[in-house]
Amino acid sequence: MSTASADSYSISELAQEFGITTRTIRFYEDKGLLSPERRGQTRIYKPEDRVRLKLILRGKRLGFSLDESREIIDMYDPAHGNVDQLNRLLDRIDAKRQQLRQQQRDIEKMLAQLDDATARAQAALKDQTD
Amino acid sequence: MSTASADSYSISELAQEFGITTRTIRFYEDKGLLSPERRGQTRIYKPEDRVRLKLILRGKRLGFSLDESREIIDMYDPAHGNVDQLNRLLDRIDAKRQQLRQQQRDIEKMLAQLDDATARAQAALKDQTD
DNA sequence: GTTTACGTTTACGTTAACGTAAACTATCCT
């Protein structure tokens, strides 16, 4: 099964594409983050599953837990009924936005710190080669 | 010990300022990220210790492990001897920079996604209130 | 002089996110 039939992927194809193990993908399913189709026993992943996986891994790179990633993914879904729930959803979205903005500030400071470290190291190098 | 003598802090002062527990601070020391002075048994934290703690927590917000945070903090230190080591340091700094830039891209995409989710939720709200 | 508040060490417990291994099934290859 080296080629995906039309618009679907095997578990090992996705694993290889994203540099993770099949165990990890099954684990995400176990935690309710993925729910691929089945052909018999075998899992069949559709493009939408692949997108969800991408979002999970993006969250991971930002230090989010799987629960947080699930929450963010669910925010995009169209399954939110009444007015109260929609308002609560909007609040949660806003909270996440604040958190991401904080991370942006943190990154800026850390990048500045790295620039500083680079300058120091280069200065030390120059001293050595004199 | 509600007031810090001159330029130093107690462990509970730092804990309260940063919204963490004293257990956490001692844990960081155990992992070699902090090494405060002692007055008898009691730990005395200097401004530089406080700065290190701030850096650790910033790393935490970005999803860094304590080992990664320690590495970043050590990058700033002036304890790197020969030319080879300095070059390796410069490489590691650059790698971290790349990682942070990736995080920046991830955040941008996620913010865009949140904007999208907000628009959808607001549209759904409008439908409800008609 | 004994609570109360803050500090200490030691040690076992807990959760998230997988790793690793065993035991089995289905399929393709030669």
Next chain:
DNA sequence: AGGATAGTTTACGTTAACGTAAACGTAAAC
């Protein structure tokens, strides 16, 4: 037919980052 290859379930193991509790020291406060 008999591996080799890719899939499956089940289950125990592991690491990081603390939480929680016990048992104790010390010093200020009542």
